[in-house]
Amino acid sequence: MASDVDICNSALNMIGASNIISLTEDSRAARVCNQRYAFVRDAVFRAHPWNCLVTRTSLAADSDTPAFEFDYQHTLPAAPYCLRVLRPQDPDTVFRVEGRKIISSTTPFKMIYIARVTDPAEYDLLLIEAIAARLAADISYALVNSASLSQMLLAVYDSKLSEARFVDATEGTPDNVVNIDRASYSESDILISARF
Structure with a gap:
Protein backbone atom coordinates (compact mmCIF):
# COMPACT_ATOMS: atom_id res chain seq x y z
CA MET A 1 0.00 0.00 0.00
CA ALA A 2 1.18 3.48 -0.84
CA SER A 3 2.16 6.06 1.76
CA ASP A 4 2.76 9.81 1.53
CA VAL A 5 6.49 9.07 1.42
CA ASP A 6 6.00 6.55 -1.42
CA ILE A 7 4.14 9.18 -3.46
CA CYS A 8 6.87 11.73 -2.76
CA ASN A 9 9.55 9.21 -3.72
CA SER A 10 7.73 8.53 -7.01
CA ALA A 11 7.86 12.27 -7.67
CA LEU A 12 11.53 12.44 -6.70
CA ASN A 13 12.32 9.52 -9.00
CA MET A 14 10.71 11.37 -11.92
CA ILE A 15 13.13 14.26 -11.45
CA GLY A 16 16.18 12.11 -10.73
CA ALA A 17 16.49 13.09 -7.07
CA SER A 18 17.37 10.78 -4.19
CA ASN A 19 14.61 9.03 -2.26
CA ILE A 20 13.66 10.07 1.25
CA ILE A 21 12.84 7.96 4.30
CA SER A 22 10.44 10.43 5.92
CA LEU A 23 8.96 13.85 5.23
CA THR A 24 10.65 15.18 8.36
CA GLU A 25 14.19 14.00 7.67
CA ASP A 26 16.93 16.60 7.37
CA SER A 27 17.33 16.74 3.60
CA ARG A 28 16.43 19.32 0.97
CA ALA A 29 14.20 16.85 -0.88
CA ALA A 30 12.25 16.00 2.28
CA ARG A 31 11.82 19.65 3.22
CA VAL A 32 10.51 20.57 -0.24
CA CYS A 33 8.19 17.54 -0.34
CA ASN A 34 6.95 18.26 3.18
CA GLN A 35 6.20 21.86 2.23
CA ARG A 36 4.40 21.12 -1.05
CA TYR A 37 2.84 17.63 -0.80
CA ALA A 38 -0.45 18.45 0.96
CA PHE A 39 -1.11 21.49 -1.24
CA VAL A 40 -0.47 19.56 -4.44
CA ARG A 41 -2.52 16.57 -3.27
CA ASP A 42 -5.52 18.76 -2.45
CA ALA A 43 -5.24 20.58 -5.79
CA VAL A 44 -5.35 17.25 -7.65
CA PHE A 45 -8.29 16.18 -5.47
CA ARG A 46 -10.21 19.28 -6.58
CA ALA A 47 -9.43 18.65 -10.26
CA HIS A 48 -12.00 15.86 -10.67
CA PRO A 49 -14.84 14.19 -8.72
CA TRP A 50 -12.69 11.16 -7.81
CA ASN A 51 -14.80 8.14 -6.85
CA ARG A 116 -9.75 15.43 1.99
CA VAL A 117 -8.78 11.79 2.52
CA THR A 118 -5.29 11.70 4.03
CA ASP A 119 -4.71 7.93 3.93
CA PRO A 120 -3.10 7.09 0.57
CA ALA A 121 -4.22 3.47 1.01
CA GLU A 122 -7.70 4.77 0.08
CA TYR A 123 -6.56 6.31 -3.23
CA ASP A 124 -7.02 4.80 -6.65
CA LEU A 125 -3.70 3.76 -8.21
CA LEU A 126 -4.12 6.15 -11.14
CA LEU A 127 -4.88 9.01 -8.76
CA ILE A 128 -1.62 8.22 -6.92
CA GLU A 129 0.23 8.40 -10.24
CA ALA A 130 -1.38 11.76 -11.03
CA ILE A 131 -0.47 13.20 -7.61
CA ALA A 132 3.13 12.02 -7.97
CA ALA A 133 3.44 13.55 -11.44
CA ARG A 134 1.94 16.87 -10.31
CA LEU A 135 4.25 16.92 -7.29
CA ALA A 136 7.27 16.17 -9.51
CA ALA A 137 6.37 19.10 -11.76
CA ASP A 138 5.84 21.32 -8.72
CA ILE A 139 9.10 20.55 -6.91
CA SER A 140 11.44 19.94 -9.83
CA TYR A 141 12.63 23.53 -10.21
CA ALA A 142 13.35 23.84 -6.50
CA LEU A 143 15.44 20.67 -6.53
CA VAL A 144 17.18 20.62 -9.94
CA ASN A 145 16.73 24.21 -11.19
CA SER A 146 15.44 23.18 -14.63
CA ALA A 147 12.51 25.01 -16.18
CA SER A 148 12.47 22.62 -19.15
CA LEU A 149 12.18 19.61 -16.82
CA SER A 150 9.30 21.33 -15.01
CA GLN A 151 7.49 21.86 -18.33
CA MET A 152 8.08 18.26 -19.38
CA LEU A 153 6.75 16.99 -16.06
CA LEU A 154 3.64 19.17 -16.40
CA ALA A 155 2.98 17.38 -19.70
CA VAL A 156 3.46 14.02 -17.93
CA TYR A 157 1.01 15.17 -15.24
CA ASP A 158 -1.56 16.21 -17.85
CA SER A 159 -1.30 12.80 -19.49
CA LYS A 160 -1.59 10.88 -16.21
CA LEU A 161 -4.46 13.10 -15.06
CA SER A 162 -6.35 12.50 -18.32
CA GLU A 163 -5.95 8.74 -18.02
CA ALA A 164 -7.02 8.77 -14.36
CA ARG A 165 -10.05 10.96 -15.09
CA PHE A 166 -11.16 8.76 -17.96
CA VAL A 167 -10.96 5.55 -15.94
CA ASP A 168 -12.56 7.16 -12.89
CA ALA A 169 -15.41 8.72 -14.92
CA THR A 170 -16.30 5.44 -16.61
CA GLU A 171 -16.77 3.45 -13.39
CA GLY A 172 -20.30 2.97 -12.14
CA THR A 173 -23.71 2.92 -13.77
CA PRO A 174 -24.94 5.53 -16.25
CA ASP A 175 -26.97 7.11 -13.42
CA ASN A 176 -23.69 8.03 -11.73
CA VAL A 177 -22.54 9.72 -14.91
CA VAL A 178 -25.83 11.68 -15.05
CA ASN A 179 -25.29 12.80 -11.46
CA ILE A 180 -21.81 14.02 -12.32
CA ASP A 181 -23.36 15.91 -15.23
CA ARG A 182 -25.64 17.74 -12.80
CA ALA A 183 -22.57 18.75 -10.84
CA SER A 184 -21.57 20.87 -13.87
CA TYR A 185 -19.77 18.11 -15.73
CA SER A 186 -21.25 16.61 -18.84
CA GLU A 187 -20.33 13.04 -19.67
CA SER A 188 -18.92 14.12 -23.00
CA ASP A 189 -16.79 16.85 -21.40
CA ILE A 190 -15.35 14.37 -18.92
CA LEU A 191 -14.60 11.77 -21.55
CA ILE A 192 -13.25 14.25 -24.09
CA SER A 193 -11.09 16.16 -21.61
CA ALA A 194 -9.87 12.86 -20.16
CA ARG A 195 -8.41 11.95 -23.54
CA PHE A 196 -6.31 15.11 -23.80
Whole structure:
Protein backbone atom coordinates (compact mmCIF):
# COMPACT_ATOMS: atom_id res chain seq x y z
CA MET A 1 0.00 0.00 0.00
CA ALA A 2 1.18 3.48 -0.84
CA SER A 3 2.16 6.06 1.76
CA ASP A 4 2.76 9.81 1.53
CA VAL A 5 6.49 9.07 1.42
CA ASP A 6 6.00 6.55 -1.42
CA ILE A 7 4.14 9.18 -3.46
CA CYS A 8 6.87 11.73 -2.76
CA ASN A 9 9.55 9.21 -3.72
CA SER A 10 7.73 8.53 -7.01
CA ALA A 11 7.86 12.27 -7.67
CA LEU A 12 11.53 12.44 -6.70
CA ASN A 13 12.32 9.52 -9.00
CA MET A 14 10.71 11.37 -11.92
CA ILE A 15 13.13 14.26 -11.45
CA GLY A 16 16.18 12.11 -10.73
CA ALA A 17 16.49 13.09 -7.07
CA SER A 18 17.37 10.78 -4.19
CA ASN A 19 14.61 9.03 -2.26
CA ILE A 20 13.66 10.07 1.25
CA ILE A 21 12.84 7.96 4.30
CA SER A 22 10.44 10.43 5.92
CA LEU A 23 8.96 13.85 5.23
CA THR A 24 10.65 15.18 8.36
CA GLU A 25 14.19 14.00 7.67
CA ASP A 26 16.93 16.60 7.37
CA SER A 27 17.33 16.74 3.60
CA ARG A 28 16.43 19.32 0.97
CA ALA A 29 14.20 16.85 -0.88
CA ALA A 30 12.25 16.00 2.28
CA ARG A 31 11.82 19.65 3.22
CA VAL A 32 10.51 20.57 -0.24
CA CYS A 33 8.19 17.54 -0.34
CA ASN A 34 6.95 18.26 3.18
CA GLN A 35 6.20 21.86 2.23
CA ARG A 36 4.40 21.12 -1.05
CA TYR A 37 2.84 17.63 -0.80
CA ALA A 38 -0.45 18.45 0.96
CA PHE A 39 -1.11 21.49 -1.24
CA VAL A 40 -0.47 19.56 -4.44
CA ARG A 41 -2.52 16.57 -3.27
CA ASP A 42 -5.52 18.76 -2.45
CA ALA A 43 -5.24 20.58 -5.79
CA VAL A 44 -5.35 17.25 -7.65
CA PHE A 45 -8.29 16.18 -5.47
CA ARG A 46 -10.21 19.28 -6.58
CA ALA A 47 -9.43 18.65 -10.26
CA HIS A 48 -12.00 15.86 -10.67
CA PRO A 49 -14.84 14.19 -8.72
CA TRP A 50 -12.69 11.16 -7.81
CA ASN A 51 -14.80 8.14 -6.85
CA CYS A 52 -12.44 7.20 -4.02
CA LEU A 53 -12.92 10.62 -2.40
CA VAL A 54 -16.67 11.08 -2.77
CA THR A 55 -18.52 11.44 0.54
CA ARG A 56 -22.19 11.98 1.40
CA THR A 57 -23.48 13.97 4.33
CA SER A 58 -26.49 15.79 5.71
CA LEU A 59 -25.81 19.23 7.17
CA ALA A 60 -27.94 20.83 9.86
CA ALA A 61 -28.56 24.55 9.59
CA ASP A 62 -26.36 26.94 11.57
CA SER A 63 -27.99 29.18 14.14
CA ASP A 64 -27.00 32.21 12.03
CA THR A 65 -28.90 32.87 8.80
CA PRO A 66 -27.87 34.66 5.61
CA ALA A 67 -28.60 38.39 5.52
CA PHE A 68 -30.73 38.04 2.37
CA GLU A 69 -31.76 35.82 -0.57
CA PHE A 70 -31.50 32.44 1.22
CA ASP A 71 -33.10 31.11 4.42
CA TYR A 72 -30.34 28.89 5.85
CA GLN A 73 -26.62 28.54 6.07
CA HIS A 74 -24.73 25.34 6.76
CA THR A 75 -21.08 24.92 7.73
CA LEU A 76 -19.11 22.73 5.34
CA PRO A 77 -17.84 19.48 6.87
CA ALA A 78 -14.47 19.37 8.59
CA ALA A 79 -14.35 15.62 9.28
CA PRO A 80 -13.66 14.64 6.63
CA TYR A 81 -12.81 18.11 5.38
CA CYS A 82 -14.84 19.26 2.37
CA LEU A 83 -12.56 20.25 -0.49
CA ARG A 84 -15.29 20.68 -3.09
CA VAL A 85 -19.08 20.48 -3.13
CA LEU A 86 -20.24 18.32 -6.04
CA ARG A 87 -24.01 18.49 -5.77
CA PRO A 88 -26.98 18.45 -3.42
CA GLN A 89 -29.13 15.33 -3.17
CA ASP A 90 -31.96 17.15 -4.92
CA PRO A 91 -30.60 18.45 -8.23
CA ASP A 92 -33.19 21.25 -8.25
CA THR A 93 -31.88 22.74 -4.99
CA VAL A 94 -30.42 26.21 -5.46
CA PHE A 95 -27.38 26.89 -3.29
CA ARG A 96 -24.16 28.88 -3.11
CA VAL A 97 -20.83 28.14 -1.51
CA GLU A 98 -19.56 31.21 0.33
CA GLY A 99 -16.33 30.68 2.22
CA ARG A 100 -16.81 27.60 4.40
CA LYS A 101 -20.62 27.94 4.29
CA ILE A 102 -23.38 26.66 2.02
CA ILE A 103 -26.36 28.94 1.80
CA SER A 104 -29.68 27.62 0.57
CA SER A 105 -33.40 27.62 1.29
CA THR A 106 -33.31 23.93 2.22
CA THR A 107 -32.43 22.28 5.51
CA PRO A 108 -31.06 19.81 6.27
CA PHE A 109 -28.74 20.20 3.28
CA LYS A 110 -27.93 16.74 1.92
CA MET A 111 -24.95 16.75 -0.40
CA ILE A 112 -22.17 14.83 -2.08
CA TYR A 113 -18.68 16.27 -1.81
CA ILE A 114 -15.00 15.61 -2.37
CA ALA A 115 -13.35 14.87 0.97
CA ARG A 116 -9.75 15.43 1.99
CA VAL A 117 -8.78 11.79 2.52
CA THR A 118 -5.29 11.70 4.03
CA ASP A 119 -4.71 7.93 3.93
CA PRO A 120 -3.10 7.09 0.57
CA ALA A 121 -4.22 3.47 1.01
CA GLU A 122 -7.70 4.77 0.08
CA TYR A 123 -6.56 6.31 -3.23
CA ASP A 124 -7.02 4.80 -6.65
CA LEU A 125 -3.70 3.76 -8.21
CA LEU A 126 -4.12 6.15 -11.14
CA LEU A 127 -4.88 9.01 -8.76
CA ILE A 128 -1.62 8.22 -6.92
CA GLU A 129 0.23 8.40 -10.24
CA ALA A 130 -1.38 11.76 -11.03
CA ILE A 131 -0.47 13.20 -7.61
CA ALA A 132 3.13 12.02 -7.97
CA ALA A 133 3.44 13.55 -11.44
CA ARG A 134 1.94 16.87 -10.31
CA LEU A 135 4.25 16.92 -7.29
CA ALA A 136 7.27 16.17 -9.51
CA ALA A 137 6.37 19.10 -11.76
CA ASP A 138 5.84 21.32 -8.72
CA ILE A 139 9.10 20.55 -6.91
CA SER A 140 11.44 19.94 -9.83
CA TYR A 141 12.63 23.53 -10.21
CA ALA A 142 13.35 23.84 -6.50
CA LEU A 143 15.44 20.67 -6.53
CA VAL A 144 17.18 20.62 -9.94
CA ASN A 145 16.73 24.21 -11.19
CA SER A 146 15.44 23.18 -14.63
CA ALA A 147 12.51 25.01 -16.18
CA SER A 148 12.47 22.62 -19.15
CA LEU A 149 12.18 19.61 -16.82
CA SER A 150 9.30 21.33 -15.01
CA GLN A 151 7.49 21.86 -18.33
CA MET A 152 8.08 18.26 -19.38
CA LEU A 153 6.75 16.99 -16.06
CA LEU A 154 3.64 19.17 -16.40
CA ALA A 155 2.98 17.38 -19.70
CA VAL A 156 3.46 14.02 -17.93
CA TYR A 157 1.01 15.17 -15.24
CA ASP A 158 -1.56 16.21 -17.85
CA SER A 159 -1.30 12.80 -19.49
CA LYS A 160 -1.59 10.88 -16.21
CA LEU A 161 -4.46 13.10 -15.06
CA SER A 162 -6.35 12.50 -18.32
CA GLU A 163 -5.95 8.74 -18.02
CA ALA A 164 -7.02 8.77 -14.36
CA ARG A 165 -10.05 10.96 -15.09
CA PHE A 166 -11.16 8.76 -17.96
CA VAL A 167 -10.96 5.55 -15.94
CA ASP A 168 -12.56 7.16 -12.89
CA ALA A 169 -15.41 8.72 -14.92
CA THR A 170 -16.30 5.44 -16.61
CA GLU A 171 -16.77 3.45 -13.39
CA GLY A 172 -20.30 2.97 -12.14
CA THR A 173 -23.71 2.92 -13.77
CA PRO A 174 -24.94 5.53 -16.25
CA ASP A 175 -26.97 7.11 -13.42
CA ASN A 176 -23.69 8.03 -11.73
CA VAL A 177 -22.54 9.72 -14.91
CA VAL A 178 -25.83 11.68 -15.05
CA ASN A 179 -25.29 12.80 -11.46
CA ILE A 180 -21.81 14.02 -12.32
CA ASP A 181 -23.36 15.91 -15.23
CA ARG A 182 -25.64 17.74 -12.80
CA ALA A 183 -22.57 18.75 -10.84
CA SER A 184 -21.57 20.87 -13.87
CA TYR A 185 -19.77 18.11 -15.73
CA SER A 186 -21.25 16.61 -18.84
CA GLU A 187 -20.33 13.04 -19.67
CA SER A 188 -18.92 14.12 -23.00
CA ASP A 189 -16.79 16.85 -21.40
CA ILE A 190 -15.35 14.37 -18.92
CA LEU A 191 -14.60 11.77 -21.55
CA ILE A 192 -13.25 14.25 -24.09
CA SER A 193 -11.09 16.16 -21.61
CA ALA A 194 -9.87 12.86 -20.16
CA ARG A 195 -8.41 11.95 -23.54
CA PHE A 196 -6.31 15.11 -23.80
